[in-house]
Amino acid sequence: MESERRHVRLFRNGRHQALRIPQGFELDAEEAILRKDGERLIVEPIKHRPNLAKLLAGWEPLSEPFPDVDEGLLSLDDIRL
DSSP states (O other): OOOOOOOOOEEEETTEEEEOOOTTOOOSSSOEEEEEETTEEEEEEOOOOOOHHHHHHTSOOOSSOOOOTTTTOOOGGGOOO
16 A cells, blocks of 8 residues: 655755645644655654643543542551551
8 A cells, every 4th residue: 555645846945945745744743853764754743742730720620529449448557467
């Protein structure tokens, strides 16, 4: 199975060679790693880990109470080692 291909033109942007990424080839990232493999250029998106504080801030509080996980266990005072 051959991957999808598109013909693109290269252009100069100041001192850099550039190309426009066609629709359908966009990367779901704001940054990427560019590496060379012989004559090929490989562009890999950088997936950043989600910010934990941001993730937690977006969660809704639980509406149900937590179960009593100590129910049925011996009191710590009753345990002999």
